[in-house]
Amino acid sequence: MLTLLFDGLAYGMLLFVLSCGLAVTLGLMNFINLAHGAFAMAGGYVTVLMTNRWGVPFLLTLPIAFMVTAIAGGLLEKALYCRLYDKTHLDQVLFSIGLVFIAVAGVDYLMGSQQQILNLPDFLRGRFTVGGIGIGVYRAFLVVVCGLLAIALQLILAHTRFGSRLRASVDDRRVARGVGIRVNVIFAVTFAIGSGLAGLGGALGAEILGLDPTFPLKFMVYFLIVVSVGGTSSMTGPLVASILLGVADVLGKYYVPSLGGFIIYIVLVAVLVLRPHGLFSRAA
Amino acid sequence: MMSVREKRQSATAEAVRSVMKRHGRWSRLEIGFWLIAVAAWFLLPGEHLILTEIVIFAILALSIDLVLGYAGIVTLGQAAMYGVGAYASGLLSIHVTGEPLTGLLVAALAGALIAFPTSFLLLRGADLTRLMVTLGVAAVLHEIANQASWLTGGADGLQGIAIDPLFGTFEFDIYGHTGYAYSLVVLFILLLLARFVTASPFGYSLKAIRDNPLRASAVGIPVKARLVAVYTLSGAYAGIAGALFTQTQQFISLDVLSFQKSADGLMVLVIGGTGYLYGGLVGALAYELIQDALSSVTPQYWQFWLGALLIAFVITGRDRPRQLINSISARISRPRQPGRLDAVTVADKGKPT
Numbered sequence: 001m002l003t004l005l006f007d008g009l010a011y012g013m014l015l016f017v018l019s020c021g022l023a024v025t026l027g028l029m030n031f032i033n034l035a036h037g038a039f040a041m042a043g044g045y046v047t048v049l050m051t052n053r054w055g056v057p058f059l060l061t062l063p064i065a066f067m068v069t070a071i072a073g074g075l076l077e078k079a080l081y082c083r084l085y086d087k088t089h090l091d092q093v094l095f096s097i098g099l100v101f102i103a104v105a106g107v108d109y110l111m112g113s114q115q116q117i118l119n120l121p122d123f124l125r126g127r128f129t130v131g132g133i134g135i136g137v138y139r140a141f142l143v144v145v146c147g148l149l150a151i152a153l154q155l156i157l158a159h160t161r162f163g164s165r166l167r168a169s170v171d172d173r174r175v176a177r178g179v180g181i182r183v184n185v186i187f188a189v190t191f192a193i194g195s196g197l198a199g200l201g202g203a204l205g206a207e208i209l210g211l212d213p214t215f216p217l218k219f220m221v222y223f224l225i226v227v228s229v230g231g232t233s234s235m236t237g238p239l240v241a242s243i244l245l246g247v248a249d250v251l252g253k254y255y256v257p258s259l260g261g262f263i264i265y266i267v268l269v270a271v272l273v274l275r276p277h278g279l280f281s282r283a284a
Numbered sequence: 285m286m287s288v289r290e291k292r293q294s295a296t297a298e299a300v301r302s303v304m305k306r307h308g309r310w311s312r313l314e315i316g317f318w319l320i321a322v323a324a325w326f327l328l329p330g331e332h333l334i335l336t337e338i339v340i341f342a343i344l345a346l347s348i349d350l351v352l353g354y355a356g357i358v359t360l361g362q363a364a365m366y367g368v369g370a371y372a373s374g375l376l377s378i379h380v381t382g383e384p385l386t387g388l389l390v391a392a393l394a395g396a397l398i399a400f401p402t403s404f405l406l407l408r409g410a411d412l413t414r415l416m417v418t419l420g421v422a423a424v425l426h427e428i429a430n431q432a433s434w435l436t437g438g439a440d441g442l443q444g445i446a447i448d449p450l451f452g453t454f455e456f457d458i459y460g461h462t463g464y465a466y467s468l469v470v471l472f473i474l475l476l477l478a479r480f481v482t483a484s485p486f487g488y489s490l491k492a493i494r495d496n497p498l499r500a501s502a503v504g505i506p507v508k509a510r511l512v513a514v515y516t517l518s519g520a521y522a523g524i525a526g527a528l529f530t531q532t533q534q535f536i537s538l539d540v541l542s543f544q545k546s547a548d549g550l551m552v553l554v555i556g557g558t559g560y561l562y563g564g565l566v567g568a569l570a571y572e573l574i575q576d577a578l579s580s581v582t583p584q585y586w587q588f589w590l591g592a593l594l595i596a597f598v599i600t601g602r603d604r605p606r607q608l609i610n611s612i613s614a615r616i617s618r619p620r621q622p623g624r625l626d627a628v629t630v631a632d633k634g635k636p637t
Binding site for chain 1 (some may be wrong): 337360405413415416420421423427470489544547550554584585587588590592593594595597598599
């Protein structure tokens with residue numbers, strides 16, 4: 001039971017890293033980006049390619065995956081996304097679905113449609129037991145890494161100059177521009193970092209979530225759930241939401257496998273009906 | 285004796301009525317469109333299967349147009365009603381009767397039955413919430429169909445559907461001759477109904493809600509009731525589209541409830557343009573032609589180019605097809621009675637989202 005809880009926790013932390021970028025673009029910048037999973041997939045493929053084909057150490061591939069997807073995200077933002085901030089939500093949905101199609105078909109073409117298997121280094125395999133709880137080493141690793149990331153993000157958002165500039169730009173773009181904040185640059189950087197985090201999450205999750213070209217479609221709903229349930233007032237909301245989602249999903253699939261697929265959707269619909277702005281939002 | 289005020293009111297009512305009547309009139313482009321669609325039955329006997337598919341897609345897109353184009357609800361879950369309609373008519377044909385028209389009715393009811401409770405979930409929240417709720421409902425139904433394999437055949441699909449001949453005489457053949465004629469007639473009837481509904485005061489109140497829900501409720505439009513009504517109607521439309529799919533294919537797979545289906549429907553509608561009913565029809569035609577052309581070039585990866593097209597389309601502005609059609613329409617039809625009422629004309633300019 002506790003082992004399952006821990007697995008759920010690890011899974012939830014992973015979901016948080018995957019979706020916190022989306023929490024910023026969608027939640028704060030109000031841009032419906034269904035293509036977020038595509039960046040995660042890109043990160044996953046970078047890691048798998050480098051460890052399996054070129055023998056780069058796994059830990060080293062993580063920052064590379066972050067960098068590669070961050071750069072890709074930044075370029076895309078400059079080229080395409082920035083034109084869509086002011087368009088309607090429908091336009092944004094269509095645009096990002098188009099991007100997902102491109103990513104899915106493109107990866108299928110380049111890498112083949114089979115599931116990719118990541119060769120983890122030996123020191124991250126196996127399990128150990130603490131107080132009667134069996135814990136997978138890799139899961140523990142995930143919890144630590146993702147937890148650190150979550151804390152770092154919250155600190156950056158709340159206590160740095162960049163964080164306050166970002167919050168200002170989001171709250172009122174025109175006024176922020178008026179007081180001399182370079183809103184476009186802030187948005188571009190934020191978007192790049194968000195994509196990078198997705199890539200990092202994809203790299204970390206390649207082992208647990210599985211990696212094949214349909215990844216962006218399969219997990220799109222999960223990301224959106226985290227953001228819409230978690231609300232957007234701080235990083236805590238998405239964090240709690242993703243841990244809840246992870247635990248609920250793991251426990252649900254284990255105890256009531258026939259219901260496993262429903263639980264997250266039912267929770268989602270229930271939360272959205274009762275609290276349309278998310279569990280932890282400021283009053284709208 | 286009428287007071288001045290009453291006179292003025294009745295004059296306004298008269299003006300509004302005539303404007304609405306004019307908006308409800310058939311344009312030449314529309315008539316031409318239907319003539320071509322009918323002519324296709326005679327001239328393209330080899331293409332009836334794909335034409336049937338186009339018609340079914342068009343009905344699905346039409347159902348989305350009712351909620352998106354007229355009421356401004358962004359939905360990514362139309363497959364819920366489409367799929368339920370498909371399964372309902374399929375199960376009916378296996379267990380009760382293979383009569384196609386009954387199947388359509390049952391599917392319409394089933395679609396409406398799903399849409400009605402869902403619509404209450406859509407009354408709260410903004411675009412994102414609606415998007416997620418529609419998506420979630422469709423995903424739940426997809427999972428139910430997947431799990432209840434004793435009923436739906438699960439991932440293997442529902443087999444053994446046998447549809448009786450239409451009116452007892454027209455057999456559904458493998459070339460789709462009956463199928464195309466049948467679907468086209470259904471589409472025509474549904475479009476007539478949609479035309480009637482959207483040109484009615486009800487339809488105008490929907491547009492008001494779409495453009496500004498707050499103001500609409502301020503002038504006394506019952507916003508919630510209207511949204512529930514239109515979503516339910518659109519559910520019935522989607523259910524009928526699903527039933528047509530079942531009856532012409534005589535096979536159902538889980539795909540009818542998939543996200544892909546909803547996204548395709550939305551895409552079809554947007555390619556054709558929202559908010560004038562023909563968007564779905566034009567879009568379905570364009571979509572199938574594009575898909576056909578692309579998949580003959582790159583059978584496996586045509587989605588790549590579809591995605592690229594979609595992006596280009598959004599970036600360049602998706603009003604273009606609509607503008608093109610408007611300008612063609614304007615050129616074809618002679619200007620009638622210039623002047624008087626044009627100032628009052630309620631132009632459908634606002635972007636329908």
